[in-house]
Amino acid sequence: MEKSTIYLAGVSDLTSQEIKDRYRFDVGQLPVRYLGLPLVTKRLTAMDYNPLLEHIKKKIGSWTARYLSYAGRLNLITSVLRSICNFWLAAFRLPRDCIREIDKLCSAFLWSGPDLNPHKARICWDTVCKPKIEGGLGLRPLKEVNDVCCLKLIWRIASHANSLWVKWIERYLLKKETFWSIKATTNRGSWIWTKLLKYRDNAKHFCKVEVKNGRKTSFWYENWSTLGPLFDVVGERGMIDLGIRRHMTVADAWSGRRQRRHRAALLNRIEEALMLQKHNRVDEEDKVLWRGANDTYKDKFLTKETWRQTRSVSNKVPWYKGIWFAHATPKYSFCAWLAVQNRLSTKDRMLQWNRGLQATCTLCNNNFETRDHLFFSCRFAAEVWENLAKNIYKARFSTNWSALIATVSGHWQDRIESFIARYLPQVTVHTVWRERNGRTHGEPPNPGSRLIQWIDKQVRNQISTIKATGDRRYEKALQIWFQSRP
Template identity: 45%
Template sequence: MGSWMWRKLIKMRDIARSFHKKKLGNGRNTSFRYDNWSEKGVLITYLGERGIVDMGVIREATVEESIMGIRRKRRHRSMLLNDMEEMLKSVKEKLRAENEDVDIWRREAGYKSKFSTQETWMIMRIAEVKCSWSKSIWFSRATPKFAFVAWLAVKDRLSTMDRISKWDCGVDETCVLCKSEKESRNHLFFECDYSSKVWEHLTKGILVSDYTNDWLRILTIISSDHMERKKVFCLRYAFQATIHVIWRERNKRRHDEKPLPVGAVSRMIDKGIRNKLSILRSGGVKGWENGMKFWFSTPKLKVCIDEKATSMNSMKKGLHLM
C-alpha cells in the first residue's frame, strides 16, 4: 500500500477513536491514558500530559494499576483533578476481578460488543436527500456499463458540447447527430431528431399514450413503482442501452468515424435487449419465462433504414460492443 494511503488512514484516527470504547471489567487490559473508558472520554485528551502527571499515573499504567496499585493524592489545587479523583472512587467500586475488559463499538443503537461495517459507514457518511431516480439506474439485472453511462447522464456529467463550451470558448456546439440544434444532455436524450426516432421505435409500443421524449418526464415514468415488472424493466433497460449506444455513436461522429443510420442503431439496441431477456430466461430467473414474449408483443415503429450506409461488418461490430 502506498505511503499516500497510509497518510489518508492516519488522518482518520480521530474519527476511528470516536467509534471505539472500553467497557471495564477488572481494568487490566485498558490503558488509563489512551483508551476511551471513562465518562470524560480519552483522559490524555481531557487532562493533558500535565494533568496525568499531577495525578501520579505513569505512562504505561492500566486502569487497574492507576486506581488500585498507586497511593493516590486526595486533594489537588485543580478542581478538574479533584473531580477526576471522585470519579475514580466510583470506578474502583465497580471493578470486578473476575470480569475481563470488553471492546465495544459505536452502533446506531448505542455501543455494542460487535462491530458493523455497514452501520459505521452509515453513521460516518453525510446523508443526502434520496433521489427519486436511483431505482431507474441501479436496479437488479442491469448491465453495469449501461448503468454507469446513464448515471453520468442523469447527473449531467457527460461531456456534451454545452458543457465543453464553458471551458473552451469557440467550439462548435452543434449536435453531430441532427446537425441543427445546440448539443446538450436534454437535446441528445431524446429531443434530437436522430435519437428521438431510436427512442420512439423502442418504447412507444410500451408507453402508448404516455410516450414522451422529454428527459424529465422519462425519468419520472421509469422511476415509478406502479408499473408491471416486465414493463418497467424493459423501459429502464431500453433507457440505459439507448443512452449508451447514442453516446457511443455521438463520440464516433465527433472523431470522424463512419456513422450508423437510425435504423441500424435501433436494430442494434433492440437486439441487445432481446439478448438480455433471453439470458434472463435461460438463466432460470424467476418471473422471466415470458419476458421475450412481452417484448415481442409491444409494437415497434418502423424507421427508415439506409441499407447502403450500413454494412454487415459495422452491424456485427456494434452488436459486439453492446
C-alpha cells in the same frame, strides 16, 4: 543461497570485488526492498515511491485499452490499480505528491486509455471518486483510504494484535507507556510512527475497551467508562485527587487503593464507575472494541464502516436509482451517467473550444445539437424512442430528457417494469449516441428501424442472461417485453 542478497556501501571498488568473489550472493542495490516495499525509517521520498508509480504505468501499458469501454477501464482501476495502491497503504502513509500522481495516472487512463492524456478528462477526479449515490463512480479517494489504513494500524496496536510488529512496538517504543499516553514529541520510532501518533485524536472517537479483568486497560488513557478517557476529563490534578498513578491499569486501581468520597461530583462519578466495573469483573482478557455503523462497537476493525464515518459527505443526487440498478450493463450505465451529467461531447459543448464548428444535429440536420435535443427531442431519435418505450411508460411516456430522468429515477411498484423502464433508456441512449458518432465520422447512416432492432435484441439478450443466472424474480420479463412491442 538463492534467497540471500548482499548489499555493499562505503567500500572501495577493489574491496567490493573481493567481497563478491568470496561470497557468492546476488548483489542488491539500495534502498532495500522487502515484498516490493522499501525498508525506510525516514519519510518516503519521490525515489522511494517511484517503483509504485512505475508498477502502475507498467500495468496500464500491458492492457490493450483501445478495445476497452470506459466501464472496462473503470473496472481495471478498481480491481487492479487500487489493489496495488492498497498494498502500499497498508504499510505506509503515502505522501500527498504520490497520491496526486496516482490520481493523475488513473484519471488519464480512464478517459484516454494507455495514451495517458491528462487533457481528455470529462469529469473531474474528485467527482469520480464519490459514491454513486452522490453522483460519482464509487471509487474511494486515496487520501481517505490512506487515513483509514492509518487508523487500522492504530487498531492493531490498541487491540494488542498477535503480530511481530505490534510486539516490537510494545517492547521498544511503548515500553511502560500506552499508545494513548506516549508524547507526540518522542524521538523513538520511524516517521510512520510519528504520523500514527498524530492520528490519535481521531482514533479516540472509535476505540473503546470492554473491561473484563482490567489488567491491560490503562485507567487514565483508555476509553473504558461512559466518561471517555479520564485523563482528558480531569487532567493531571485528577490523578492527585484520586490517588491513582499515571501508569496504573484498571486492575491496579481496584487492588491498590480504597474508594474515597470527594467534594467534586465528577470524581465521585469516576469512583462509582470504577466500583461498578469491579463488581462485574471476570477472569478474561479485556476486549478492545472499534466503533462501526450506527455507533455499535465490535471486536474487529471494519474498513468500509470506518471509511463511511470519516469521509467527506456530499449531497445525494436525485437520479441515482435511474442510472445504477441491479442487472444494468456497465458500459450503458456509464454512458447514461455521462449524459445525465451533460458531459457527452455534443456539438453545443464542442463549440466552446471550436468556434467554427457546424452545430446542426447530425441525425435530423435541422436543430441545434444538445443533449436534451438528442435524447429524445430529435425527430430521428424520437421515432426510435417512441417505438420502443411508449407501451412501457404509457401515461408517463415523454421525449423530454428531464421528465424521463425523473420518471426512471422515481418509484416503480413492479420490479420487472422498473428494470425494463430503467434499462431501456440506457440502451437507447448508448445506441443513438453511437449512431450519431458514426455519422459524424463519415460512416454510412443506419435507418431508425435498424436501431430499433438492435435495441430490441439487446433488451431480450439481457433478460435471457438474467434468467440464466437463476434469478427467478424476472421470469416474466421477456413476456412483458414482447407484449409491449407493436
